[in-house]
Structures are given as structure tokens and as C-alpha cells.
Amino acid sequence: MLSLAAIRAARDRIADVARVTPVRYSHTFSERTGASVHLKLENVQRTGAFKIRGALNRIATLSDAEQAAGVVTASAGNHAQGVALAATRAGVDATIVMPEHAPISKVKATRGYGARVVLDGVDYAEAQARAHEIEREEGRTYVHAFDDEMVMAGQGTIGLEILEQQPDVETVVVPIGGGGLISGIATAITSQQPDVRIIGVQAEGASSVIDSLEAGEIRSRDSVDTVADGIATRSVGEQPFEIITERVDEVVTVSDEEIALALTLLLERSKTVVEGAGAVALSALLEGRFDYEEGEVIVPALCGGNIDMNVLTTVILRGMIQMGRYLKIRTVLPDRPGALESLIEIIADKGANIYEIHHERTSREVGMSDTSVELELETHGPDHAADLLATLRDAGYTVDVRK
Structure with a gap:
């Protein structure tokens, strides 16, 4: 089984190329969660992820x-x-x-x-x-991506760095795909400080480790479906599963919507770009997927930042929806001059910003003298969005919120 000595030897071998990535305290996420949150920024590693x-x-x-x-x-x-x-x-x-x-x-x-x-x-x-x-x-x-002792040893060098950079750490939160990353980190940390908790996080659409732990043996999924493509594996590796069973305290899951929210918050509040897999550890903390004490020192590992620009656009939009900052609505207006202007005046008075307006006169869902209007709006948050919807409905509009 993977040893601390193998991880220390790996650090010597890779030192000339792999970066020692920073651990950064986050005021934003500490205030939001009540914990003392320190982000391990592996997204700034060479090649943009820990895999190097x-x-x-x-x-x-x-x-x-x-x-x-x-x-x-x-x-x-x-x-x-x-x-x-x-x-x-x-x-x-x-x-x-x-x-x-x-x-x-x-x-x-x-x-x-x-x-x-x-x-x-x-x-x-x-x-x-x-x-x-x-x-x-x-x-x-x-060269296996995760089910290989030398690969796991390389990933475990992150655990060595976390203990050196944040010696008072109490909980480390790590994404899980095939299990190589968490196996290395858990071995490096618990071999030296066995009281440090290791929490693993999977995407709901790729939760092979959860399934395997419940069964007591490795189980594979027929398919995977998640925005976190970096951890979208059908099965955990044999060697990682053995280490996870022995050294990881708890494994939890997060949804794609929750991943999108964490990714968007990292971008907006911490000016940190991560991919879906890089956001899952923080997402689990934000969503309260595991218990912790007030002020507990927690290090979520942001394992990668290689996100495709088209995917980033979609994920940001999903994150804004989760934050109540984006609202798409549909209503029906009489097809006559001034009808749209009256609707827009209400929206403007409530302080919402219009991204786009789509008119549809030929829809079979509306009468011959009506027009369907779909609007994409920027709102300030859930309360603002709810207030706007209530005001429109009080004014006589039938409003449907679109997904």
C-alpha cells in the first residue's frame, strides 16, 4: 500500500517542475460558513491542475x-x-x-x-x-490516471504541502473521481497527523465511491453525467478504494447546480478560476454536506482550473440562477402599441436590468390578438426577484418562470 516514504520520495523527483501551490485564507467563505477556510490553490499548478x-x-x-x-x-x-x-x-x-x-x-x-x-x-x-x-x-x-502507486504518490505531495503551509488544519476536503488524489493526500496527512479529518466529495452524477462504500466492494456506474468532467469516472480504482476505506472519514456528493454556484462565487468573490471538479470541495462546505465546528480550520482543495470557455459561460449562468441574480420569465401581452412599454416600465421601476427580449406572435399557445414575450433579467438576489414577480402579478400579468 502507498506509504509516506513513497510520497516524500516523489516530492524530490518532481520538485524541479511541479509548483508548490499556495494555501490562501478566504474571508468571504469563512464568513459565509463560520469555519476558518483556507483554499489550496492547485488550479495555479503547471498545466492548470494537480495531475502533473x-x-x-x-x-x-x-x-x-x-x-x-x-x-x-x-x-x-x-x-x-x-x-x-x-x-x-x-x-x-x-x-x-x-x-x-x-x-x-x-x-x-x-x-x-x-x-x-x-x-x-x-x-x-x-x-x-x-x-x-x-x-x-x-x-x-x-500510465493510469489514478490506480497506480507512483501516480498516487505524486498527488500525495499536495498533502505534504498542506501540513507545512497550514499546520493547524483540522479538516481537508478533496474531490474524488477515480480516487488517486484523495488517496495520496489522505496518506500524506493521516500518516503524520491522524486526527486531521479527510472528507471526499463526488458529483452526484458520478458517485461511484458512495455506491462502493455502501456495498463494501467496488461498484461501477453504467454512465456518468456531471459538469465536473475532471472527476467523471464510472468507477473508483482498486488501490484508491482500499486507501479511501482505511483513511477517509466521510464521502459526500454535490449537485451540478451546487458546483456551478461554488464556481461562480470563487470567480466573483475570490477572483479565482476553477473548473467543475475544482469547485466540488468548496461546494460541499458551502452546502453543509458535512458537520464541522465554528471556527474549524478547513482546507478545501481546488484541484484544477482548466475550464472550457463555453462551459464557463454556461456554468456562470447556472450559478447566477442559483444566487437569484438571473431570471427568465414569460408572459402574454395584448398585441397592441404600448403593451410592451408598460411591462418594461414596471421592470425598470423595480430596478431589474433586461438582458434580452424575445417576441413570439406565431405561437399556438397564445390567441390571435396576443403575443408571447420572454425576458431575461438581471436581479439583485432571491428577495429582489421574488418582489419583482409579485409586483408583475399584482399588476395583472400572468408570469411563468422559465428554467
């Missing part, structure tokens, strides 16, 4: 023959970039299989780091199957 740590350590421990034959792996994006950069720096040829619908930004970045990219499969599991075919066909070494 494990990839560097694994490739550094390959034999000369394995390096000459090259490596292959499968990844939704962050592991791909880590392996690509680590292999290029070591002079090792790398082939990366990514799902067909992997974020464009991650595909381009992986190619930019020097790897050959093969797009295959609808998700990580199918991409992994193709990568193993290439492993057999070309004699390459497969």
Missing part, C-alpha cells in the same frame, strides 16, 4: 526500456496534459486517448504539450479501453 504531480513521478520511475517504448494513457483532460508535459520533458513519446467530446481547450493544450491525441469514446471508460488497445498494439507503458 503524479505524471511526473510515474514517468520518472519508468525503466530505460519503458521510456524508449513510449507511454499511453486515457484522460478527460487534466491527466492528459500532465502526462504530455512530463513525457515531453523526459524525452518520452506519448499518446493520449481522450473522449470524443472532451473540452476543446484541454485537447488543444494536450497537443500543445507535445503529445499525440486520439479522440475515441463517449467518456473516460471508453477512451481507456482504446488506450489499452494501443498499449498492446504498440508496446507502450500505460
Whole structure:
């Protein structure tokens, strides 16, 4: 099983490339939760995520023959970039299989780091199957994203840093996909300070660890569906599951809407850009998914910042909806001059800002003399949105809130 000695050895191997990322106190999230919140900013790591740590350590421990034959792996994006950069720096040829619908930004970045990219499969599991075919066909070494002791040891260097940077830490919150990250961090921390709690967080649409812990054995999901593509795996790894069972205190889940809210708050209040997987640890804290004491020192690990710009736009919108800052409504107006102006006057008087207006005169849902109007509005928060809706309805408008 993974040891503290292996993690310390990994730190020496990767020190020239991997950054020691900061731990930053957050006034915003401390006030919001009542805890003392310190964010581990792994989103500013080389390649934008923690995966470079494990990839560097694994490739550094390959034999000369394995390096000459090259490596292959499968990844939704962050592991791909880590392996690509680590292999290029070591002079090792790398082939990366990514799902067909992997974020464009991650595909381009992986190619930019020097790897050959093969797009295959609808998700990580199918991409992994193709990568193993290439492993057999070309004699390459497969670099597993999480179920590998040297990879887990590399990820565990984050745990060493957390204890050194925040020695009074009481709880560390870590995202879980396949389990390599939390296995490394939990081993590094609990081997030295066994009283520190380790909380794992999964997306609801990819909760294989929860299912496995309940069953007492590894269970795989038929499919995964989450905005947190970096942790969208159908199953936890065998080695990580053993460590999680022994060293992790609790595993919880968060929804995509809750992930979107945490991501948006990080962007707006902390000026910190993370991807969906990078927001889940903070999301679990904000949503109260686990118990903690007032003032407890908690370190959520923000594991990555590689979010596609199109996805970011969608997630921000979802986050604004969660905060009550965005409202889409539909109503029916008589199709005559001044009707729309009267509606807009009420909205303006209530201090809401109009993003867009859509007129639909040909809808079968309205009468021949009416028009359907859909408005996208910026509001100040849930109370403001509720007040606006009440005012419109009091004025005689039938208003439907659109999702």
C-alpha cells in the first residue's frame, strides 16, 4: 500500500517542475460558513491542475526500456496534459486517448504539450479501453490516471504541502473521481497527523465511491453525467478504494447546480478560476454536506482550473440562477402599441436590468390578438426577484418562470 516514504520520495523527483501551490485564507467563505477556510490553490499548478504531480513521478520511475517504448494513457483532460508535459520533458513519446467530446481547450493544450491525441469514446471508460488497445498494439507503458502507486504518490505531495503551509488544519476536503488524489493526500496527512479529518466529495452524477462504500466492494456506474468532467469516472480504482476505506472519514456528493454556484462565487468573490471538479470541495462546505465546528480550520482543495470557455459561460449562468441574480420569465401581452412599454416600465421601476427580449406572435399557445414575450433579467438576489414577480402579478400579468 502507498506509504509516506513513497510520497516524500516523489516530492524530490518532481520538485524541479511541479509548483508548490499556495494555501490562501478566504474571508468571504469563512464568513459565509463560520469555519476558518483556507483554499489550496492547485488550479495555479503547471498545466492548470494537480495531475502533473503524479505524471511526473510515474514517468520518472519508468525503466530505460519503458521510456524508449513510449507511454499511453486515457484522460478527460487534466491527466492528459500532465502526462504530455512530463513525457515531453523526459524525452518520452506519448499518446493520449481522450473522449470524443472532451473540452476543446484541454485537447488543444494536450497537443500543445507535445503529445499525440486520439479522440475515441463517449467518456473516460471508453477512451481507456482504446488506450489499452494501443498499449498492446504498440508496446507502450500505460500510465493510469489514478490506480497506480507512483501516480498516487505524486498527488500525495499536495498533502505534504498542506501540513507545512497550514499546520493547524483540522479538516481537508478533496474531490474524488477515480480516487488517486484523495488517496495520496489522505496518506500524506493521516500518516503524520491522524486526527486531521479527510472528507471526499463526488458529483452526484458520478458517485461511484458512495455506491462502493455502501456495498463494501467496488461498484461501477453504467454512465456518468456531471459538469465536473475532471472527476467523471464510472468507477473508483482498486488501490484508491482500499486507501479511501482505511483513511477517509466521510464521502459526500454535490449537485451540478451546487458546483456551478461554488464556481461562480470563487470567480466573483475570490477572483479565482476553477473548473467543475475544482469547485466540488468548496461546494460541499458551502452546502453543509458535512458537520464541522465554528471556527474549524478547513482546507478545501481546488484541484484544477482548466475550464472550457463555453462551459464557463454556461456554468456562470447556472450559478447566477442559483444566487437569484438571473431570471427568465414569460408572459402574454395584448398585441397592441404600448403593451410592451408598460411591462418594461414596471421592470425598470423595480430596478431589474433586461438582458434580452424575445417576441413570439406565431405561437399556438397564445390567441390571435396576443403575443408571447420572454425576458431575461438581471436581479439583485432571491428577495429582489421574488418582489419583482409579485409586483408583475399584482399588476395583472400572468408570469411563468422559465428554467
